[in-house]
Amino acid sequence: MTDNHEKFMRRAIELARNGVESNHGGPFGALVVKNGEVLGEGWNRVTSTNDPTAHAEIIAIRAACKALGSFQLEECVVYSSCEPCPMCLGAIYWARPSMLVFAGRREDAARAGFDDQFIYDEIGKSIDSRTIKTKMIMSSEATEVFQLWIEKEDKIAY
Amino acid sequence: MTDNHEKFMRRAIELARNGVESNHGGPFGALVVKNGEVLGEGWNRVTSTNDPTAHAEIIAIRAACKALGSFQLEECVVYSSCEPCPMCLGAIYWARPSMLVFAGRREDAARAGFDDQFIYDEIGKSIDSRTIKTKMIMSSEATEVFQLWIEKEDKIAY
Numbered sequence: 001m002t003d004n005h006e007k008f009m010r011r012a013i014e015l016a017r018n019g020v021e022s023n024h025g026g027p028f029g030a031l032v033v034k035n036g037e038v039l040g041e042g043w044n045r046v047t048s049t050n051d052p053t054a055h056a057e058i059i060a061i062r063a064a065c066k067a068l069g070s071f072q073l074e075e076c077v078v079y080s081s082c083e084p085c086p087m088c089l090g091a092i093y094w095a096r097p098s099m100l101v102f103a104g105r106r107e108d109a110a111r112a113g114f115d116d117q118f119i120y121d122e123i124g125k126s127i128d129s130r131t132i133k134t135k136m137i138m139s140s141e142a143t144e145v146f147q148l149w150i151e152k153e154d155k156i157a158y
Numbered sequence: 159m160t161d162n163h164e165k166f167m168r169r170a171i172e173l174a175r176n177g178v179e180s181n182h183g184g185p186f187g188a189l190v191v192k193n194g195e196v197l198g199e200g201w202n203r204v205t206s207t208n209d210p211t212a213h214a215e216i217i218a219i220r221a222a223c224k225a226l227g228s229f230q231l232e233e234c235v236v237y238s239s240c241e242p243c244p245m246c247l248g249a250i251y252w253a254r255p256s257m258l259v260f261a262g263r264r265e266d267a268a269r270a271g272f273d274d275q276f277i278y279d280e281i282g283k284s285i286d287s288r289t290i291k292t293k294m295i296m297s298s299e300a301t302e303v304f305q306l307w308i309e310k311e312d313k314i315a316y
Contacts, residue, residue, distance in 0.1 A: 005295055006296065010296075010299070017303050017306065020306055023314075025314075026316070027303045046316055050224065050227055051223055051224075051229060052223060052231075052254075053211070062209055065210060068208075071204050071205060071208045072210070081300050082300060083294075085248055086247070086281055087249045089244070089245075089248075089281055090243055090244035090248055090281070091211050092290065093244075093273070093277045094204075094273075094277075096290075099291045099293070100290055102292070102294055102295075103294070103296045104297055104304060108300065108301050119248055119251045122247075123247055124282055132255065133258070134259075137167055138261045139261050141167075141168070141171050142171055142239050142262030142266065145174045145175050145185045145262075146262060146267070149185040149271075156205040157271055158204055
């Protein structure tokens with residue numbers, strides 16, 4: 001298994017390198033693999049597509065889900081050339097693969113100028129102490145829609 | 159300003175309600191507003207598009223960035239019918255709006271069956287103790303690509 005992990009990680013790193021050389025975005029690549037088959041690949045395209053969510057992992061997850069026709073990545077492995085940022089880690093949790101393998105650490109990303117650690121820190125803070133001003137209003141109105149969902153008989157839970 | 163916040167939040171909640179009634183996905187809506195103008199709207203479409211990243215905020219952010227032709231939401235307010243999950247909060251941090259306003263709380267989302275709190279807990283854990291098995295390999299190879307990025311003279315930082 002170690003050999004396969006290295007093979008796929010080498011590809012994730014290659015995608016990261018290609019993305020930098022092609023001016024698509026930051027130095028990050030990712031892929032989703034199921035039973036040894038690559039279902040989706042991604043590399044960072046934030047600046048070239050004006051999409052702050054176009055991280056390698058998000059693109060790879062979306063591609064793999066499209067290939068599977070499912071919003072869940074059962075029995076899949078996500079390979080990322082770097083430790084996922086909180087956005088991508090959240091996406092990985094929602095997609096529910098069986099495993100995550102990464103190479104670079106968040107500290108390495110920080111040294112290259114990426115805010116991952118800052119965002120990790122912010123997410124752990126209470127709403128009042130975050131850098132982006134945050135306000136809560138109209139909670140009871142929102143709860144009505146949750147109630148509608150709870151009572152909905154033909155819903156697809158996820 | 160409070161009146162405007164309520165007006166836009168009412169719309170976010172309406173999007174959430176419409177999404178549930180149209181079977182597009184979970185009970186969540188969001189919009190991005192700049193100087194009183196709605197730049198992007200979104201509602202959850204996870205199950206109807208087989209995309210685990212198709213949360214209301216992600217869709218609204220992508221739409222607003224497209225409208226602005228920018229990967230940054232300067233001077234924008236993000237309205238979400240519910241406290242953003244870690245994925246969406248991460249996306250908000252990357253997009254860098256000036257403010258976030260939300261209605262429902264993560265506890266309300268949990269009662270309706272959504273894992274937000276679970277993911278918040280997981281993100282705070284060390285890699286060894288997370289539910290999704292996580293492995294780090296080949297960090298030095300990944301660091302070479304970061305070095306390439308650091309030395310790249312024509313890069314667009316973000």
